[in-house]
Amino acid sequence: MTTDIETVEEFRVRARNWLKATLLPAPPTIAPADTEEAWQHARRLQRVLHDGGFAGICFPTEYGGLGLTTDHQAAFTEESLPYEMPLLLNVPTLAICAASLLDLGTEEQKRTHLPAVLRGDEILVQFLSEPRGGSDLAGLTSRADRDGDRWILNGSKIWSSGAYAADYGLCLARTDWTVPKHQGLTLFLVPVHAEGVTVQRIKQVTGSTEFCQEFFDDVVLPADAVVGAVDGGWAAASRLLFHERAALGGTSPYTSGARPHLGGEADQLLRLAKATGQDGDSRVREDIGEARAMNIVRDQLIAHVTRAIATGTLPPAAGAIPRLFSAENAWLQTDTALRIAGPHGATHTPGDGADTETVGLDYLFRAAWSLAGGSTEMARNVISERVLGMPREAAADRDVPFDQVPHGR
Ligand SMILES: Cc1cc2nc3c(=O)[nH]c(=O)nc-3n(C[C@H](O)[C@H](O)[C@H](O)COP(=O)(O)OP(=O)(O)OC[C@H]3O[C@@H](n4cnc5c(N)ncnc54)[C@H](O)[C@@H]3O)c2cc1C
Incomplete structure (x- = not known):
């Protein structure tokens, strides 16, 4: 048509x-x-x-x-x-x-x-990470227990961006403890402001209070809150993580407007160099050139991998490649900006035309780019195991019923 x-x-x-x-x-x-x-x-x-x-x-x-x-x-x-x-x-x-x-x-x-x-x-958020760690997502311990045709949710989630302002959270919880960890999970659509949900905001080093921690105390969920299949939560979460990698790597087809801000861009670096009188400095010029080149490579990589996934030349897990590169590049951009800004990055003058406040805050926030959406170490694992076909990482809890795995409770 x-x-x-x-x-x-x-x-x-x-x-x-x-x-x-x-x-x-x-x-x-x-x-x-x-x-x-x-x-x-x-x-x-x-x-x-x-x-x-x-x-x-x-x-x-x-x-x-x-x-x-x-x-x-x-x-x-x-x-x-x-x-x-x-x-x-x-x-x-x-x-x-x-x-x-x-x-x-x-x-x-x-x-x-x-x-x-x-x-x-409606604003939707993700309730995946837990206080005990986010990388081993399948090892989570928030639980949803059947009660007739409804579910009772208990546990805690953390690092949920913007949850305080949201309407629903996609929440992964354990629904069967007698099977290995990937097999006993279910994804639920949880109303953020339901009875029994407490949302607390977390203050970051940048001063931002966007992150939240949620506590679930006997939250009642109807049967139709299940997204995907009961105990099929790992497949559902894998799909969600695919979209997360696409979002973080800049390949999602579902958003309009500028990509997430990933540290300084080359024109910001140039403004900084001019404002601090360093635009004639050969070292600074080289740094700006390198940062610009890296942004071009990032954009080309995103375009290439998006096409390759769409045509089946690369598997969907290849979304981890631009995700990894974007994080590495964000570090390079923020570090370069701070190097050029020097002390101004800490003692910025509002309205100095060089965004020095952003430079300092970006630097404080930069570790987030290698954690958000799954860490860069986990992205490397995905690339090695699921793109390059290398052997899987050893795991003592593989194929062991989860209630027999020691998990700090
Ligand atoms: C900006 C931002 C937004 C976020 N938004 C959300 C959100 O909306 N919802 C949500 O649920 N979560 C969110 N998160 C949390 C994010 O998903 C987790 O930070 C991430 O999954 C890592 O989990 P962790 O911080 O608990 O680190 P851990 O899992 O405790 O890991 C600690 C360190 O150990 C490394 N590590 C762990 N396991 C391995 C392994 N097997 N091999 C190699 N290295 C390993 C990790 O890479 C990391 O460096 C957000 C995080 C950030 C920074």
Whole structure:
């Protein structure tokens, strides 16, 4: 039915005109995610996109999207870069949670939640990591026990970005303790503000309070809160993690607007060099050249791997390659920016035209880029085992019923 689809160029021109007439210019810095107001503003912007007919470009029409191609999405993203967009809703709501629901949800879940997300009415987050560690996700100990046709959820999740402002969390919990760890998990859609859920905010070294920890005390979930199959949570989580790697690696087809901010970009470095009188310094010029080259490589790598996964030349796990590269590159960009900014990175002067405040905060936050979405060490494991076919890492708990595995309880 491609004959009915607006061509990418027609779509691009229509989008360009609409964006110019409707949206304000992008603010110089991305709004911090730790105020209710920022999330409300993002919801309103998403509603504007929706009402203008530009929300959910790659989501199917039956769930409120436009049912268009990734090329339409890429064209809209390019056109939208100069404008203020609801970027807070990109990750995890659209790129990870809504994308996972699209793949795994029942018809009713998809018809209920996806249009609501695309209208800006629902924010979705991930409840995966636990205080005992996030890398060994299958070893989690939050539990959901059957009680007739409902479930009772107990346990705790942590590092949930933006949970305080969200409506639902995709929560992985253990539903069978008598089988090996990957086989006894189930994914649930948990209302964040249900009775028995306590959300506490965590203050980071940057001062941000976006991260949350949740405590679940006898939270009652209906049978239709299950996403995917009961005890099939590992397959569901693997799909979710695939979308997470795509989001972090910049290959998700479900978001509009700028990619997540991953440290300084070359023009910021240039501004910094000029503002600190170092633009003639050959060492600084070399550093900026290297940072620029790395960004070009990152963009090419993302494009290459996206194509290769789409055509089946590489397996979906190859999303770990741009994810790893993006994290390494984010470190390089933030370190370069701090080296150029020197003491200004710590003693910034507001409005100095060189974003020195961002430089200092980016540096403090940089470890997050090698942890968020699964650590870079785990990305290396994925690449070696599932892309290159190397032997699997040894694990003492493989094939052992989980209730026989010592797990610190
Ligand atoms: C910005 C940001 C946003 C996040 N958002 C969310 C969210 O919304 N929801 C959510 O559930 N979680 C979220 N997380 C948590 C994230 O998923 C975890 O930080 C990550 O999975 C690592 O888990 P951990 O921090 O518990 O480290 P651990 O699992 O305790 O690991 C500690 C260190 O040991 C290394 N390590 C562990 N196992 C191995 C192994 N087998 N081989 C080699 N090295 C290993 C790790 O790489 C890491 O360096 C977020 C994290 C960040 C930084």
